[in-house]
Structures are given as C-alpha cells and as structure tokens.
Amino acid sequence: MVDTMKAAVFQGEGRLEFEERPIPQIERADHVIVEVGAVGICGTDLHALKVPPGTLSRIPTGVIMGHEIAGRVAEVGEDVLSVKPGDHVLVDQNAPCGMCEMCRRGRPNYCISIRNVPGFPGAPNTYGLFQDxxxxxxxxxxELNVIRIDRSVPIWQAAVAEPIxxxxxxxxKVNVRVGETAVVLGxxxxxxxxxxxxxxxxVGQLIVVEPLELRRQAAxxxxxxxxxxxxxxxxxxxxxxxxxxxxxxxxxxAVGWTLDTCIQVASNGARIILYGESELDDVIPIAPTLIGIKELEIYGVFLAPFVFESARSILESGTLPLDQIVSHRLPLEKVHEGLDALxxxxxxxxxxxPNEF
Structure with missing residues (x-):
C-alpha cells in the first residue's frame, strides 16, 4: 500500500519544491482526512514566495502550501458527525480556538491561533501557510474546518469558496442597496x-478600474x-x-495602495471597503479632510469569518460566472507553471x- 504522497513544500527563499511526504493519518477524534480535489492559488501565496516575503506572508519552511482547499472526505475520526467519507467539502483554512478573548467577542478572524501580524501576539496555524x-x-x-457541499458543484468551483x-x-459591512453605483479598483x-x-x-452602474486588458475583459x-x-x-x-x-x-x-483614489471617486456618504493588502510599513498619502467633508465610511476586511455557509449557498446556486474568473486549471505537477502565469x-x-474527480 502506498503510504507517501507528492507534496509542494515551501523551502524558504522563494522556493516551492516537491517532496514525498507521509499520507496524513487520523490522530484525534475530530480529525478529517480530505482527498484534495482542487486548490486555488492566492495572492498570499505569491507574497510568501517573494524574496524577501511580504510582511504578512512570512511562513515557516517545510510547510505544504495551498490554503484554498476543496475535496472529498477520505476518513474521519470517531467523534466526527457532520461529514462522512465520500462527502465533498470546502475547507475553511483558519482554525480559531474558540476560547481566546477575540473568539469570545465573536471575532474569530483575530483569534490568537490565526493572527500573523508582526508585533502582535499569536501562534498562527492556518492550513497551507503555517501547517500543512x-x-x-x-x-x-x-471537523470544524470542513463544510459539506453538494456534489453537483464542480470541485474547481468549490475551491473559490474562500475568495467568495x-x-x-x-x-x-456596507449593506448594498439595489440600484446603487459601485466602483471596484483592481x-x-x-x-x-x-x-x-x-x-x-x-447595483446599477458598476465601474471597474484595471490596467490589464485580460482583467478588464473578465470584469x-x-x-x-x-x-x-x-x-x-x-x-x-x-x-x-x-x-x-x-x-x-x-x-x-482590491489593489492595496489606491485609498486616495477611492476617497476621490466616492460620493457624499459613500462606503469604502479595503480588500487589497500592502506592506505594513507602506505609507500611502490620502486627503483626510475629504473623508470628513464627505462623511465617508471606511471598512477593513480581514479573512472570511462566518461566511463559508453563505459561500456554499452561492456556489450551489451557480449564479457566479466562475468560468470567467478561473482561467487556468492545472495538475499538481504544473503548479510552478500556474505561479509563473500569475x-x-x-x-x-x-x-x-492534486487529484481528479
């Protein structure tokens, strides 16, 4: 019986290399072994593979990368009740402890087991970044990291659950109203x-700002x-x-450094959502007086707490044009080709x- 598997492992200094690793086994009663069907490559992965890496993407060497995961349950621990072998599942890559102060406040995305911000306490354990x-x-x-999804959803689409x-x-955060005007930068x-x-x-008017022709057409x-x-x-x-x-x-x-442009294109009373990431020490000039004069509301976004079930519902509805967003689907052996294309x-x-099903 084969007891090892090919894995793409972070080796430091921007290197992602293949290794033979032991196939993971059940070690706790709440463990679930997932046969991986699809993994999305994320901007965070690209930042982690830069030299030097981004300040928010410094991960340990030896970890198997890939955190936007969808697959099929292969085996479950004796206490697992919500899924069974054969179920298709989404994987929420973040594993909050449920006990720290921020978890108890209803802010699991700031759990001490997730945070990876230099200068703040934390022991991050995100799958694909800080553990395999x-x-x-x-x-x-x-078990708390898996969400069952209908088998009718193609597995490559299920891998987009985390970005959704x-x-x-x-x-x-912004309570979108029918007929409003929206601008997306990036x-x-x-x-x-x-x-x-x-x-x-x-929304009514929906304007997207993007320098690359390929992305403008996709928008x-x-x-x-x-x-x-x-x-x-x-x-x-x-x-x-x-x-x-x-x-x-x-x-x-959705860029990371265009907040000043956001402020200028916003209407009076507008809401601004910051999805993009820049480096922690980046300084971006803005016009603060306009924020007050326009009475703007500005919201940060960090991770995806309490939304995977909603993402699953959207995926099962088939109402997003994911074939216009996912441009490349490649076997594990061609992960470097995918990274280069990005x-x-x-x-x-x-x-x-990593597997085909």
Missing part, C-alpha cells in the same frame, strides 16, 4: 469576485457596466463623468488539481 495545506494528495484538518467568502465579508481574483457579487446584489464578463484603464485615462475624471459628477456609493479597493499577468485565477 492542500498542495498534496491529502490534507488533515479538524472574503468578498461577502466586506459587502456585508480586477485580480478578489476584485473580480467582488464585481460578480455586486452585480448579483443588484465585463462578471457584470461591469464600464471599465477604465488607469494608464490611459484619469480614473477620477472618468468615474465622475460616468456618474454625472456624483461619484460612487460603494467603492471596493506573476506574468497571463492568468486570472489558477486552480491546481
């Missing part, structure tokens, strides 16, 4: 998911009513022209298939 993840044939997780959850977490995977979710929520396919190339046109002028001078009711920042701007969202 999904770029392998199998992954071992806890991040998008939902931000949009829930049409990477998160920006495209947010665009599709905004369209699904019933139109996801429901954008207009796209702007910021290298060829002044973003603020174009947004104001598109909105008869009023600006946008909702502005989603770095070069030739890919939108890459999904890796």
């Amino acid at each position: 993840g999904g770029l392998a044939k199998y992954v071992r997780v806890r 959850g991040v998008g939902l977490h931000g949009l829930r 049409a990477g995977p998160i920006g495209l998911v947010v665009t599709a979710l905004l369209k699904r929520s019933g 139109l396919a996801c429901g954008a009513t207009a796209v702007i190339n910021p290298k060829e046109a002044d973003t603020v002028e174009r947004v104001l022209a598109e909105t008869n001078g009023t600006g946008a009711d909702i502005v989603a920042e 770095r070069d701007g030739r890919a939108l969202k890459v999904v890796i298939h």
